[in-house]
Amino acid sequence: MMDENSLNGAQNVGVGQSRVNNAVTGDKIADDASNGNAQTVPQYTIPGILHFIEHEWQRFQAERSQWDTDRAELQSKIAVLLGERKGLQTTHSDLIRRIKMLEYALRQERIKFHRLKFGCDPPTVDLTQSPDEQGLELNADAEYPYSPVTNQMWERGRARLQNYLKEIGWTETIIDVRSKCTRNLLKLGNAEQEENISPNVNGTETNNKRASESQGRDQPAKKSQQQQAMADALLLDTEAAVMSSFAFLEPADVEMDDEDYMGDDMDLVTGSSDSDMKQLKLKTKGVIVNDDDADAEAEEVLNDLNRLAEGEDANMNMVVNNQRINEGSMKRRGVMTGLVGDEEVDSSLGLGELAELTVTNESESTYDVNNSKESYRKTWNAKYTLRSHFDCVRALAFHPKESVLITGSEDHTLKLWNLQKTVPAKKSASLDVEPLYTFRAHNGPVLCLAMSSSGEQCYSGGLDGVINCWNLPNSNIDPYDSYDPEVLKCSLEGHTDAVWRLAVNHTKGNLVSASADGTVKLWSPQSKIPLLNTYSSDTEGIPTSVDFVRDETDKIVVSYKSAVSIIHDVETGKPILKLTPNGMSGATDPTKYINRIISHPTMPIIITAHEDRWIRFYDANDGTLLHAMVAHLDAVTSLAIDVHGLYLLSGSHDCSIRLWNIANKKTCVQEITAHRKKFEESILDVAFHPSKPFIASAGADAIAKVFV
Amino acid sequence: MVMEAQSQQTQQILRRNRPGTSAKEFCQWPDENFEEMDSTLVVQQYIQQLIRKDPSNVEKLLTMPDGQDEGVWKYEHLRQFCMELNGLAVKLQTQCFPATCTQMTATEQWIFLCAAHKTPKECPAIDYTRHTLDGAACLLNSNKYFPSRVSIKESSVLKLGSVCRRVYRIFSHAYFHHRRIFNEFEEQTFLCLRFTHFVTKYNLMSKDNLIVPISDAGEIPGESEA
């Protein structure tokens, strides 16, 4: 038997990748020129007094300008908040309108149903009533009987709705919607967090403040205008996108007089079906509670929507939590401006983001307006989708110089991807890449990866307890070249259980590994006897993650199952320092389980990612907890820092990756929803390219994504 | 304020392999009913759960849950087969060399040409194995043919047959030329047994091509339907 067609040969059409962005701009550290104090002179001479007075005057001048700066900053803040408030109000009224539309649609359905069932129009309802009028007469309608609405009907309605949603690629939409909705919640949550825990992470804190002050002084008014304009533009965009995505739904069999409203309606539902219904529920509830017009009927609608959202209870709680945080900070904000009454505060909960709903990350359009505060800041967009694994992608490693990424998966393989060899995909926005090489040697899932500093070797650790050292094939290799056994350089054997984390020391080229067998091992992969040392902790249990302390040589930091991390001396293996999360009574706390530990590349800071959704920052010199923040809606699984140490990237089982500005108050500057769930896992690793503007995420959905 | 609700959360079982999990505990969580799984990857989850429980229970493995789309069911099974075949390929790499197995053969009847190249090529057995698995990985993950794992076009489902035929040759080569490896692998995974039943049940390969004898070849479930 002969084979017919070629399977799916590698067609490397077109070498895309033209966009080269400057990844990060260094924070300018403003020089804090201190004004020298007056010298105390024993005898008063006229020149001496003059000098003193002059000096004092200068000091007052400096202080005055400082006050001016502060005032300008506060003024600009007020302007910004006012702008935000206006935006929120717009969204608020828009949402109210949409709720009314929903009610209207529901009523129309009921009428139709009634007509079909009894062959006549229901007695009390005026069919020609426009939706807005309807809204005004809600109270009158409240007595309308609900008996015709049966469960089956809802089942059917739900099925139909799901069909629509599937047709329009709802999962993608929802992912984006959710992504936007959660972003601000978290940002606000963290702002509050910061007040509780000393924000003084490092010396640059004050400097940054100074820098931002001067920025504020430069153009306070302009900024707020800009913001306003942006908010408006976003709203317009939202509308436009909504309309276009629903254009083809018009012939749907819900009878609506006004197609515009139809579009609006469906949007609301789309954004919130299934996985996101709970958000809608919370938000609309917030609106209803404060709306005097709220009535039984509206509540009924919401209850029905809630029923659709059943089965999402677990996530519900999370959202509730964040909502609460949000509430807190919104209130503070209300106080700050002194303008917003209670009503507005509550009703505007989390609605601001809705304006951004359709600025999808997939789209290639160069919206740099995602975060209105830093107009020049880079926004990452999904560009490459790496599909070829059959199961969870557990690990990522970028080549130090080339546009090459290695992925490690539970399907037992590693794959090498050259991002410059792409296949154009259906959507023009993202490009498909096919792997150039598949590394096979592990007997079981591959769990972790590390790249040597030169980029010539790559290391992988597996569930089989083996660490393999690979010679990277040329990044232009033919994917269907003949098998070269030399690619597997050597295997480091010594661990007796799964190897979960590898890290490379870039100055010495040593490798450190953390294994479920209870040990951490230090290797010199190039040596004849590679194993250099073994470390373990009698008290803290199994290591979960490990990294070299970057700003010093000869120290490693290991996180243990007990949620405690220990800095070990590489030579002696002795524990030097213990890092303990706040409020730990010494007993093991499984909720604080550390999924990942990394060291800051330039500063003595250790960062841990926890199962309880927090990211914690420790001082590597004295072990104090510098900062802690709720970073995600679910367990934080992975962390990466860019090579300059300015941005932190985190991945979570909440399906999103988040980018944090480390230097500037650890605010979340971008949130991207990137992967779907398999069981209760979603994102398993994130990475920064050491020299090119790429970030990547690895998912339990067997896909890796690269953002530019 | 946040902590209270969260401690309640952790009460429920979270099906996660956290770093530090031992190989023994990996994926060893309680079973979940198919109906209760709510991710977009339910079928894969369900199949893997069954395999973990008992890889030899072929009948259970190939019993499709009610209301499941058959195309997706077949597709996810084939993904799982190709994934597990990586294990056999790893073993073959240690014994199957281009010098000794210059061509992809099973019995002497056929020489198989490797379809991964622009023009089919007479690749050595180990290259054939790797190329075929790599090609299958690309095809089964292709955005063009399989953009979704929830619903699959009929025309794409038709592609599954040719993937089956090609990957089956890896079994047959191992069986006829590297019997020790084959037996060792089959004892652990029952992969060839499962695969044979699978392609028979869903009529993805003709019976004449199924040349590796399997233990209970007499009674293949679903044969009559096929």
Ligand SMILES: [Zn+2]
């Ligand atoms: Zn061979």
Ligand SMILES: [Zn+2]
């Ligand atoms: Zn070939």
